[in-house]
Structure formats: structure tokens, C-alpha cells
Amino acid sequence: LAAKNGIGAKSELQAAAQALGASVAAVEVADHLDKKLQDLASCQRKAFLVPSNRGLSGTDPALARPDEECVYLVGNSLGLQPARTRELVGEELDKWAKWGVNGHFTGDRPWMPIDENVIEQSAAIVGAEKSEVAVMNSLTVNLHLLFVSFYRPAGQRNRILYEASAFGSDYFAFESQARLHGLDPRNVLLPVKARPGEELLHTEDIVAAIHAAGDSLAVVCLGTVQYYTGQYFDVESITKAAHAVGAKAIWDCAHAVGNVDLKLHQWDVDGACWCNYKYLNAGPGAIGGFFVHKKHHDQGLPLLAGWWGQKQAVRFNMDHKWDPEVDAGAWRLSNPPVLQTVSLLASLEIFSRTTMSELRGRSMLLTAYLELLIADLVGKHLSVITPECPSSRGCQLSLKFQEESSCLATFAALEKRGIVVDHRKPNVIRVAPAPLYNSFNDVHKFCTALREALQEVAEPPAKRTKV
């Protein structure tokens, strides 16, 4: 059961069902798959705290037993808490209570260089060398820092190519970066739109837009996995196209990190940023991730400087001689936030037991399973706007409803059943089986609940009892 490239995932699932003499939709298949895969390093559900239905507002105890675990399929928004988080956070509070300021230099995990504990594994997850990664700030701050270094409008080379449906925060960053250089966003922002009547972008359209922009293009910046549609862009081809016209490629990996098997270094990406609260499970408002390709290190690129970018040996000299680290650490500004850093560490410890390639294999099976189990609903109640091709998506499927009202009603009916997914205006429900902790049973329960929910929405219980 490998499905490394996702192509064989559906037939593997069908074969497993056949071997059991069951339909693929039978719960036995989910049980069988969970049992079969549970001992693989890629299945780390036990390392997480799964909320029970009891805690969730909106659940109906008759439909979602209070003492049972909920079906949490929203790791694309906030990942679950690792069981070790509390312990690691507690250890830092202990050190602070016991040692005060001396914690900066004392013990196993001194605070001064505490980010060193989260670099190696972060780098492994995004396919980077250690020297290319910093863990700091938050996503949008890091995106601005990348723009300061890579968006250097000069003469007619001043445009930013982005995706017309970009995440709002990214768009505001583009706009304000243009203004920072005294440019009118209307003249320099270059959105790539989907073809009429389509939701997804074609790689060739993006590449064509890049070529058309030519030497007017300064930066290409896209979300690696699109937050709304779940489309996973072809980072390598788009980056290559950007370079071919002399532009830089910056990637927002918010929905990609911990979800797909990134190779930022190999793909020659110039800069990337991500948040660690989604598939990285570091908690609400977690610390951000930051990548600058090795080839840009120690080149005197402009950046917003702070003392933490100095070489460690001279950092406390206070002599006003800028002598930065020769790697991505040069972009750091401030001393690291300790609780935030160990909150990430708790999750990275779990990731270190497996690899992104193993997780991607597991993920492709889970998402193919989800797709199979809702196949008969598609076209009737909903459509799936996420690409069908497994290599063009991550774990998330985005279900689109005809109307906002039916979407919201379905969402509420799912909530009653202990299903945690998320709604995006106007009419999309995002369903994301996180490879690290979601199970085939989670997906099966979701699909059962979805059928019930759709029926309830079509024929509300109040009406039924009246008949």
C-alpha cells in the first residue's frame, strides 16, 4: 500500500475492498486500512490530543456521542495539539521560574539559540538545507521580509505576478510593497485569472503570463497550495519560468508545509514563508517559517536588519558593525520567542519519526478514499473544485455547493454530528484529512455524516415529522 505518486491510490483502495469482499464504502474497509497502516511511522494519531464531541459547540449529543472523539478534518486551518506540547511548554516555564535570565545560556535548550532546535526538522519538511531556513515572526511578516529582499523594482522591471484569487493577506502585502516603492499597485500588480467558467489555473497559463510579462516582471508570488481550491501548483515549472525572464519566485507555503512533499532547494525557489499552525500543529498564531535559497546567502541582499541577524560571536558587541550570519539566519531580527518555539518543537518531534514522502503516500490514499466515498454525490449536491490529479493537490478537497444557504445548512448539520471542517465564503466546505493524524475511519465517518447532512438539508427533520 504505497501510492507514492497517487496514481495507483484508487485502485489500491478498490483492491483492498475486493480482498475483503466488501464495497469500498463499507466501514470494514476503513477498519482494515487503519489497522494495516497504524504501525507505520506515517501514522502518528496517538501523538495528538483529539477533541471529543463533548467540547464542541454545535454538536447534538444524540448524533455525536459526547465521549467520542470528534472527526477533525480541519488541520488546514488549525492542526491538533501534540500530546507533548504541554510538557515542553511547562519545561520552559520551569526554567524561567528556576533560573530567570540565566535560562538564556543554561540547560539543554538555552533560550538564546533556542531556534536551533527547530531548524533541521523544519528544513527537512520543506526540502531545504538547514542553512536556508529560519523560524521566526509570522507568515505575513516573513512575506514582507522576502519582498524587501527580492522585490527591487528598477526601471520597467517592477511587476508582481500573483494569482487573482490570492489569500487576502498576501494581496495586501503585494499592494503595500508596491506603495513602499512609490508605485501605483494598479500599474504593477499582475493577477493571473482562471479561464472563464473555471476555478483552477493551468500551469501553461501561468507560464504564458510570465513570459508575456517578460522583463517587466520583478517577482512571481503564489500560494503553493491554494487555500480555497486546494490546487497544488507546479512550483518547479513556475519558478523556472520566473527565472527565465529574470524575475524572482517567492512561495507562500501556508497550506503546503506538512501537507505535500516540498523540495524548495531543488526547485530553486528564491524565497518562501509559511505558518506553523496548520499542518505543522504548533498552535494558534504559531511562529512562522522562512526560507531563502542558499545561492542568495552572503550576497549583501537588502534586508530589514536586526541584532539577531548578526553572527552569534559579535551579536552582543553593540559596536554598530553589521556582520550578519552567512545563511538565512541573517534575516532574523529579534531574540526568539521561547514558548512559541517549543510549541513547534513538540510537533517537529513527531514529524521526525517519519518523512514527508511517507506522509504524502499516506495522504494520497486518504484523499483518494474521501474522493471515492463521495463520488456519487458529485454533480448532484455538490462539486469538488480541487484538482482530480493527485499530484496537483494536497490532502484537502474543497466541496462547492450550489448556494451559500445550502452550504451553511450542510455545515451546521455536519457540526451536529461531530464533524469539524471549515466553511469559506460563499459556498465552499474544505475537508482536509491531515496525513499525520487523520484515519480512514475519520474519512468514513465524515462521508456518512455528509450523506445524513445532505438529506437533512433537503428534507429538514421538522418537516418530516409534520408529514
Added chain:
Amino acid sequence: LAAKNGIGAKSELQAAAQALGASVAAVEVADHLDKKLQDLASCQRKAFLVPSNRGLSGTDPALARPDEECVYLVGNSLGLQPARTRELVGEELDKWAKWGVNGHFTGDRPWMPIDENVIEQSAAIVGAEKSEVAVMNSLTVNLHLLFVSFYRPAGQRNRILYEASAFGSDYFAFESQARLHGLDPRNVLLPVKARPGEELLHTEDIVAAIHAAGDSLAVVCLGTVQYYTGQYFDVESITKAAHAVGAKAIWDCAHAVGNVDLKLHQWDVDGACWCNYKYLNAGPGAIGGFFVHKKHHDQGLPLLAGWWGQKQAVRFNMDHKWDPEVDAGAWRLSNPPVLQTVSLLASLEIFSRTTMSELRGRSMLLTAYLELLIADLVGKHLSVITPECPSSRGCQLSLKFQEESSCLATFAALEKRGIVVDHRKPNVIRVAPAPLYNSFNDVHKFCTALREALQEVAEPPAKRTKV
């Protein structure tokens, strides 16, 4: 015992000693003062976890009883942990475990607007209106954000006036902001130096430098309380001088917040930033503070934008229409870091029991007491480089030694005795009785240990036994 303006502090201390029939250096005076003041709201020692000598590396059990509290005089570097921090952090971990993503909108302290819990008290501490404060990022990031808004070089108005001995990180920020605008730092950075042979700056020299720079000046940026000397600048006069030549005034309040009684709004400061890990006790790498004066709100100032700067009602619309908050909240970029925010909240709850004006009164007594008790050492073993005038300093006294070696040896001898202070290259020891939790006994113990330490350094124990 009020000493509101600090002028009467020394005579009040002398009077208290006289009433006891003791010398001011007698431990009875410390005991008496601690007892007398312990029930005032400004004495909150009980709300903090004071490390014991046991935990501290470098202590000698014969000189510092392991089960006794250490003498922690380094709140200027890292404040002590409030007793409630663990509970508040634990509550957020509970919510995450119980509710997952729903914690963003559920419960007493939903995460989405969690920063609202720390705005009002932060504003009170810096003398601002609520609308003028944001709690986000880290100090150096916030300093850059202020420069993006207020440093807008235009024609010959492009200079940044700062203090020649500015904290390194601030200097690097100035330099990189100049470069961001394509300017050569050598042409635009304008340091104000102390007079030959002096350590401190004269307000009139700063004001004269501002006037001399005239309309070449874009921004004045100083540390409100100088990190090395402890000098507390005259914010109001310097800000006024900056405005008189058409420049903006930005203040780095790292060493001022929670230490002195700031009036950022009243003093017409344009922008300010601070860290919350020093006198604000929010823990290592704590979240930063940010101030923009009301008069600059909703004026379309340039800023580095992110979705969290949007009005709450439209923040999730994703429609690319920049519609920012009409207050300092417009400068926020990312969703708030939850653990960091409640870690600050734990400390702000303590501050809310008192006022900065009360704390400043207590602080002036404590620091005057420290000054009195070491008066006879000054000129012999060390000098105090901090201003004598109480209104020109915060709680910190900076003790300067003749040589780096004697400074380091004294520091080590203090450490053996359970005294936690800090050393700054080359030859300064900073001693900071934090108004909120340090006691007169802390100061007394420090002074006793200092005498022993100086003696030990002058005549090392090894030598003495040989004689």
C-alpha cells in the same frame, strides 16, 4: 512615603532611619521599609516566582543558602515569571485540546480577538489611549514597521537622528531603512554624541542637533531609557524639537515600559515600540508592543499591510479591498500568537492592581536607597554612570568599573552570593530594582554582597589563606 518626583526620596529614607535610631545602611531600615510598604498595591512581589539560589549556576552554597530566594535585580533584561502565567498558558492549551480550531471563536477569551485582552492595560502603562496601541510581533520588527510609516525620505529631508551609543539592533534598523530607500547610511545617519569625556547626553545638545539638522531631518529615534547608562531622556522636549523642524519622533521604549511613567499620547510621540520581556515580565522572547499616535490614524499612512489590519467585519472576505481598522490595529499583519499573548496578560493583570505613577514613586525610593548604600564605594571601586537626578533615570543604576577584568571578577563574586545582575561589555554592571517586585531587602543584600565581592576581588581568598 511618597517621593512622587524623586527629589525627596533620599531625605525620606534618612528620616526613616533616624526614626528607627539606625544608620540608613542598617538592615533594620530595609526590614522596616519592606514591612511598611508591603501592603501597598505597588508591592506585588507575592505575585511572582522568585528563583531560589539552588537553581542558579555560579552560586556558592556557603555564601548563598540554596533554599533562599536569590536577589534578582535584572528585570531590565528578563522580568520574573508571574505566578499566574502557567495557569493562563495552561488554559489556552486546554482550549486547543478541547476545541481545536473552534477556540478562535469560543469561550471567554476567543483567539481571534485575543489581543484585545492586553490592549487596555498596555495602553495604561505607556500613557496611551487604547486605540493607539497594538500588541504584536517583536520590538525590532515593530521598529521597522514604524519606520516604514514615518521615515519617508523626500528630497533633502532624509536624515535619521539617533544616539551614538544606540542599542545595536536599533542602529541596524536605521541603517537598513536608509538602504531600503536607496540611501547611503553614511549620508543620512546622524548620531548625537556625548560631550568629550562624558557618558550622558544633555537634552540641550540633542535639541541643538535637531535644530542644526533642520529640514534635512526626517526622523528622531532614541531609546527612551538608555540601555547602558540608564539615562531617561526628556521625551517631551525632544519630540517637540523634532516636530519643530518637521521631523517625526519614534521612541524605543524597551527599557522604559513598566519602569517609568510614560505619557506617550500627551507628549505627542508619533510612534513607539517596546518589548514585554523586561519590566513587563511576559517571558523570554515575549510579544512586542507598538504605539501610533491617534493623530496619525486613518490618514492613509504607508504601512506594511496584512489581513489582520483589516476591519474585523471584512477580514475574512478575501476580496482584496484594503479597508483597514481606523486605529493602531491597522498596523497588525498576522493572527495573534495565543501563548505569547496570555503570557503577557498574566503580567498585565498584576500591573492593573496599581498604576505606573505609584510604581514610579516606589521605584524612586528603591533606587535612591541603592544609591545611598553604595555612595561610599563610588570613586574608589566604581562609578555610577547613570544620572543622579531621579527624573533623568529609571530604576537602573549602571556601575562602571575601572577595568573589564575587575568588573568581571566582581560579577562572578556577586554570582557566588546569589546576586543576579547583568554585565555589559566592557566594564559595566547594571543593577535594576524592578519596582513591581524588588524589595528594600533585595537592595540591602545586594549592597552587602557587593562589599564582600569587592573585597574578595581586591584580595582573593586563595591569596589570603596563603598569607
